[in-house]
Amino acid sequence: MDALTAMKRHPQARWIGMAIIAAALIALPFVLAMAGTAWVRITNLAILFVLLSLGLNIVVGFAGLLDLGYIAFYAVGAYVYALLASPHFGLHLPWWMILPLGAAVACLFGVLLGAPTLKLRGDYLAIVTLGFGEIIRIFMNNLSEPFNLTNGPKGITTIDSIRLFGIDFGNTTRIGDFAVSGTIKYYFFLLAVLLLVIVVNLRLQDSRIGRAWEAIREDELAARAMGINTRNMKLLAFAMGASFGGVAGGMFAAIQGFISPESFILTESVMVLAMVVLGGMGNIWGVILGAILLSFVPEILRYTVEPMQRWIFGRSIIDPEVIRMLLFGLAMVVMMLFRPAGIMPSALRKRELAEEDTPIP
Secondary structure (H helix, E strand, O other): OHHHHHHHHOOOHHHHHHHHHHHHHHHHHHHHHHHOHHHHHHHHHHHHHHHHHHHHHHHHHHOOOOOOOOHHHHHHHHHHHHHHEEOOOOEEOOHHHHHHHHHHHHHHHHHHHHHHHOOOOHHHHHHHHHHHHHHHHHHHHHOOOOOOOOOHHHOEOOOOOOEEOOEEOOOOEEEOOEEEOHHHHHHHHHHHHHHHHHHHHHHHHOOHHHHHHHHHHHOHHHHHHOOOOHHHHHHHHHHHHHHHHHHHHHHHHHHHOOEOHHHOOHHHHHHHHHHHHHHOOOOHHHHHHHHHHHHHHHHHHHHHHHHHHHHHHOOOOOOHHHHHHHHHHHHHHHHHHHOOOOOOOOHHHHHHHHHHHOOOO
């Protein structure tokens, strides 16, 4: 224990730890590629879910506004990218122009959602946001007549991939005898965007805006009495969270090359919210951990449940998808019973729950 304490107190310990983490992240896609390209794709989707979770954490974790329609902003960003970088309208704008535009459009939709819901709280706010998410999906599904904007349930195909310094991320690039697949290139691009989003979140959390959101979450009346403009702060929370969802949606469209309304159903919103709650609302690192766990563990179960059944019973008795969701639900129930604040709760929420559990003399 003394040696471990000495290592932590070493002046270079922080930089050494960061170097080890950086080396592990750089090597990760190449190691996963040995097990199959599918695992690199799963990792890319996990990073997208981390981006979505960080955006939703601003609304739910920082400001305390329950949002069940967050996937709508993901859809808006994806469709903005698809419409401006595909043969659908004959436009093929560069990605560095479309991603900020998608974030701005999603931000506008966040304000449109936040404006009429400023006086709603709790369950009522959840119901309104849920309806907003479903309205967006239905619009995407039906805006093919009389003017074909979204191509309806058929979706939009042949979406342009990202190109950077003349390198097409949709194709394999050869460097001598070494081949780098498109999924690996997208991994590093997503990782760079994720690091930028984490920095922005950390700066927001420690800023006056982050403190104002925290005050609104704890007691809105007290925050208003202290001079905080709760109306503008709520709108800003919706707008900031929506913009991150728009960026994630644009990158999803670029990676997939095809989108349709079926990719933005209510289940996706519930999954992102579960990631935030599981990791620990208000704690950026906890939210990242929750998103990674709920992205990878179900996929691991998908590949292990059926072989395990065949090994034990000689045949597959229950559909692997059913068992996967059953175990997922059981894990969430156990977490809420034994760690209601999440795996890595914020210091404030942890203190609040500890105070609730302390017997009053």
